[in-house]
Amino acid sequence: MKKIAIILAGSGVYDGSEIHEAVMSMYAIVKAGAEYGIFAPDIHQHHVINHLNGEEMKESRNVLIESARIARGNIQDLKNFDATQYDALIIPGGFGAAKNLCTFAFDGPDCEVHKGVEDAIKNMLSLHKPIGALCISPVILAKVIGDQVELTIGSDQATAEAIETMEGLHALKDHGEIAVDLKHKVVTTPCYMLDATIAQIADGAIHVVNKLIELSE
Amino acid sequence: MKKIAIILAGSGVYDGSEIHEAVMSMYAIVKAGAEYGIFAPDIHQHHVINHLNGEEMKESRNVLIESARIARGNIQDLKNFDATQYDALIIPGGFGAAKNLCTFAFDGPDCEVHKGVEDAIKNMLSLHKPIGALCISPVILAKVIGDQVELTIGSDQATAEAIETMEGLHALKDHGEIAVDLKHKVVTTPCYMLDATIAQIADGAIHVVNKLIELSE
Numbered sequence: 001m002k003k004i005a006i007i008l009a010g011s012g013v014y015d016g017s018e019i020h021e022a023v024m025s026m027y028a029i030v031k032a033g034a035e036y037g038i039f040a041p042d043i044h045q046h047h048v049i050n051h052l053n054g055e056e057m058k059e060s061r062n063v064l065i066e067s068a069r070i071a072r073g074n075i076q077d078l079k080n081f082d083a084t085q086y087d088a089l090i091i092p093g094g095f096g097a098a099k100n101l102c103t104f105a106f107d108g109p110d111c112e113v114h115k116g117v118e119d120a121i122k123n124m125l126s127l128h129k130p131i132g133a134l135c136i137s138p139v140i141l142a143k144v145i146g147d148q149v150e151l152t153i154g155s156d157q158a159t160a161e162a163i164e165t166m167e168g169l170h171a172l173k174d175h176g177e178i179a180v181d182l183k184h185k186v187v188t189t190p191c192y193m194l195d196a197t198i199a200q201i202a203d204g205a206i207h208v209v210n211k212l213i214e215l216s217e
Numbered sequence: 218m219k220k221i222a223i224i225l226a227g228s229g230v231y232d233g234s235e236i237h238e239a240v241m242s243m244y245a246i247v248k249a250g251a252e253y254g255i256f257a258p259d260i261h262q263h264h265v266i267n268h269l270n271g272e273e274m275k276e277s278r279n280v281l282i283e284s285a286r287i288a289r290g291n292i293q294d295l296k297n298f299d300a301t302q303y304d305a306l307i308i309p310g311g312f313g314a315a316k317n318l319c320t321f322a323f324d325g326p327d328c329e330v331h332k333g334v335e336d337a338i339k340n341m342l343s344l345h346k347p348i349g350a351l352c353i354s355p356v357i358l359a360k361v362i363g364d365q366v367e368l369t370i371g372s373d374q375a376t377a378e379a380i381e382t383m384e385g386l387h388a389l390k391d392h393g394e395i396a397v398d399l400k401h402k403v404v405t406t407p408c409y410m411l412d413a414t415i416a417q418i419a420d421g422a423i424h425v426v427n428k429l430i431e432l433s434e
Contacts, residue, residue: 011228011229011236011286012228012286013286013289013290014290016286018289019228019236019240019286019287019289020240020243020244020289023236023237023240023241023415024240024244026237026415027237027241027415027416027419030414030415030416031416031419050282050285051282051283051285051286051288051289051290052281052282052285052290052292054290059276064269065267065268065269066268068267068268068269069228069229069230069233069236069268070236071268072230072235072236072237072268072409073230073231073268073269073271075269192289197247198240198243198244198247199244199247199248202244202248
């Protein structure tokens, strides 16, 4: 049975992983007859956003502990991730990917990527294992991989330009469509970078996961 | 287009709504060509559980604000729920349903149901509109409806007995199966009351939602 690792960044679109994208990634994996292992870094969230009104809250939350809500407790510290144990890796989106897993939300193309996330990506690459990313998360792959890796974040002009500044290639894609870079075995889809329905999120996650499994044969 | 209301109880299986069940309810609704409106009561959570280790945290969180994470901010205070505007109602599970929407987790069959939740259920009933519940949430319907309403929470003996003490009838059901009470138009499924996969959660939610839509014709 294929095993796919998922890296989460908290729980909630504005300060963590986008919940629908994370859940649909898990769903797509199980539906495809594979299994998942979930990881998140044991770090403080950049901040906590009230998802009702969009304002910052005077609270402090931990990325691993909040990600555990999506994982129903079945999650590990990212420092324990071992690329030899997984056939593919997938990173759902949400602002947490751009605030906690890297600093793209603040620094754009000059962002730094969390060391554990960078190591996970580089270790999968060196083993020629496929990596998927949804929504805004492809910016992390652009930063770590560069090398004209082909990615999509949908059609947002500013983010597409940032990807090219980081030496990625941006491909315009619509709901549920995937960009596939065969050289690096990287598969990406826009999800909520477009104004999408939850059914379109499921489509995108399913297409990415099925391609990851195909590329891991 | 059919409109289905969803009542949430926070965000996370141990102190709020079970995230997969909530997300799969939304997915099932959109997949069926209907739309959803999400509601939650504006109250403090009973408590906050660290989902990594299961321990209580010294924090206070609000049910409406945390539920907004699952809803991506597209949520209303339950006090604004108007049964005339919806074709059906669905309540996903998770301990939050038994801790925040009612006190079943602490008081069993002697539980009290949050007034807004009780009103929502009674208003749907009086309009002969269907109501669905997943996982542990059928206990709320047993308490509010009684009248030998047929429900399932899967096969947990103690919970089944509690349902019968509240004058419900319990039906044994397996993964993805639904109990349908045609008199009260109530549809329930076990979800994570059984040791389920996320694909089985999707099956249960899809079967409940499709039957709700059928019963709302």
